[in-house]
Amino acid sequence: MWIVNPFLESNQRMRTTVLTCTLWILWKCRNAKVFRSENESNQQVAARCHDDLLLWSNSCSTASDKSKLIEWSNFFLA
Numbered sequence: 001m002w003i004v005n006p007f008l009e010s011n012q013r014m015r016t017t018v019l020t021c022t023l024w025i026l027w028k029c030r031n032a033k034v035f036r037s038e039n040e041s042n043q044q045v046a047a048r049c050h051d052d053l054l055l056w057s058n059s060c061s062t063a064s065d066k067s068k069l070i071e072w073s074n075f076f077l078a
Helices: 012-036 042-057 063-075
Strands: none
Touching (some): 012 063
């Protein structure tokens, strides 16, 4: 996320969605570590972000928002 800065995303709703998703996944990862002593690799965390953004893209009201979320989800596969 340091290379492609989501804070520079021009669409505020998209910026909020990407950051919320990322923070949500990190929170779930933290809870897995604290409460279940599970360690998740960076690749697993990125894959979760990818999967969640793809799910969220299905609820987009416009085709441009959907394609932008898919583009962001693919960022996490790199």
